[in-house]
Amino acid sequence: MSKIEKALERARKMRQEGQEQVEGYRPSEVSRLQVGEPAYIKTKVMSLDRGHLERHRVMTLMDNPEVMDYYNLLRTQVLQKTRHNGHNTIMITSVLPGEGKTITAINLAVSIAREVKQTVLLVDTDLRNPKIHDYLGCDAEKGLSDYLQNDVPVGDLLVNPGIAKMVVLPAGRPLQGSTDILGSPKMEKLVEEMKRRYAERYVIFDCPPVLSVPDALVFSSYVDGVILVVEAGRTTKDQIRKAVEVFEDKNIVGLVMNRGDSGSRGYYY
Numbered sequence: 001m002s003k004i005e006k007a008l009e010r011a012r013k014m015r016q017e018g019q020e021q022v023e024g025y026r027p028s029e030v031s032r033l034q035v036g037e038p039a040y041i042k043t044k045v046m047s048l049d050r051g052h053l054e055r056h057r058v059m060t061l062m063d064n065p066e067v068m069d070y071y072n073l074l075r076t077q078v079l080q081k082t083r084h085n086g087h088n089t090i091m092i093t094s095v096l097p098g099e100g101k102t103i104t105a106i107n108l109a110v111s112i113a114r115e116v117k118q119t120v121l122l123v124d125t126d127l128r129n130p131k132i133h134d135y136l137g138c139d140a141e142k143g144l145s146d147y148l149q150n151d152v153p154v155g156d157l158l159v160n161p162g163i164a165k166m167v168v169l170p171a172g173r174p175l176q177g178s179t180d181i182l183g184s185p186k187m188e189k190l191v192e193e194m195k196r197r198y199a200e201r202y203v204i205f206d207c208p209p210v211l212s213v214p215d216a217l218v219f220s221s222y223v224d225g226v227i228l229v230v231e232a233g234r235t236t237k238d239q240i241r242k243a244v245e246v247f248e249d250k251n252i253v254g255l256v257m258n259r260g261d262s263g264s265r266g267y268y269y
Contacts, residue, residue: 038119038164038165040160040167042155043155043158043159043160043167044158044159044160045159045160045162046138046139046159046160046161046162047162048136048137048138048161048162048163049137052137053135053136053137056103056134056135056136056137057103057107058103058106058107058110058135058136059071059106059107059110059111068111071107071108071110071111072111072114074104074108074111074256075108075111075112075115077254078090078108078112078227078253078254079112079115079118081225081253081254082224082225082253085224087224087225087251088195088199088201088202088203088224089191089194089195089202089203089205089222089223089224089225090108090202090203090204090205090223090224090225090226090227090253091125091205091207091216091219091220091223091225091226091227092104092105092108092204092205092206092207092227092229093207093208093209093210093216093226093227093228093229094209094210094228094229094230094231095209095210095211095228095229095230095235095239095240095242095243096209096211096212096231096234096235096239097129097209097212098231099209099229099230099231099234099235099258100229100231100256100258100259101206101207101209101229102126102131102132102135102206103135103258104227104229104256104258105122105132105204105205105206106122106132106135106136106206108204108227109122109166109202109204110163110166112202112204113163113164113165113166114165117200118165118200118201118202119165119166119167119198119200119201119202120165120166120167120201120202120203120204121166121167121168121169121194121201121202121203121204122166122167122168122169122204122206123144123168123169123194123203123204123205123206124143124144124168124169124170124171124206125144125171125182125205125206125207125215125219126171126206126207126208126215127144127145127171127172127174127175127178127181127182127215128174128175128176128178128208128213128215129174129208130143130170130171130172130174131206132168132170132171132206133168133170133171136161136168138159138161138168138170140159140170140171140172141172141173142156142157142170142172142173143157143169143170143171143172143173144157144169144170144171144172145171145172145173145175145181146172146173147190148181148184148186148187149181154169154190157169157170157172178215179213179214179215179218182215182218182219183218183219187219187222188221188222191203191205191222191223192222195224205219205223207219210228210243210246210247211239211242211243211246216246217246217247220247220250221250224251225250225251225252225253226247226250226251226252226253227252227253227254227255227256228240228243228244228247228252228254228255228256229255229256229258230255230256230257230258231257231258231259232257232258232259233259234259240255
């Protein structure tokens with residue numbers, strides 16, 4: 001084979017490899033790819049509905065800059081408190097149900113995904129009342145519960161919600177009495193695998209409220225840090241104190257006050 005033929009062959013192989021890397025993306029998504037953004041070949045890629053996201057208060061690229069600033073501030077504080085220690089597994093929980101922990105987890109993940117150097121994996125570990133797929137508008141019949149109970153490979157359960165550098169592991173079908181499942185060696189090993197697989201990746205876990213069920217306390221032993229969500233005007237000081245006492249020997253990264261008085265919108269962090 002001549003030098004020209006070899007060069008043509010190399011060029012043909014490079015074109016084929018390039019086509020394989022962007023398989024699964026629509027033309028508009030390919031055009032948005034930037035240096036450092038992963039191309040999802042095996043992971044299921046979904047396109048989210050912006051109206052659905054806005055109705056569920058999930059941050060979008062076209063969102064109010066003031067809202068984005070609040071979440072970017074939260075992201076910056078989390079990264080500053082964790083990055084230098086190599087901490088990249090963060091559990092989000094709340095004191096009571098309905099205080100906004102899931103929205104906080106989703107929007108923190110979206111904000112981290114927008115950070116130039118970071119990718120993020122968002123895991124729904126609220127196996128009793130999973131909501132992440134509902135809020136994102138994802139079709140998620142299977143998820144973490146299928147891995148833990150039926151050995152379905154995690155790679156078959158991951159979803160890219162159309163946001164670059166962000167992957168979601170839905171919870172799957174709801175499970176009652178999930179404390180023992182979350183506390184199993186299989187779950188602990190999975191968290192350790194998630195932590196070690198990619199050095200530049202943060203893993204955000206959405207867990208049930210801490211004063212309602214023991215799931216969050218059990219799961220807190222696996223992660224590097226805990227973020228506690230409270231609702232302004234609803235969560236009492238005594239309830240916050242009790243929740244903090246539950247995590248007394250854990251690393252509480254911070255406390256997020258949800259639905260505070262913003263003066264212009266109904267919720268802020």
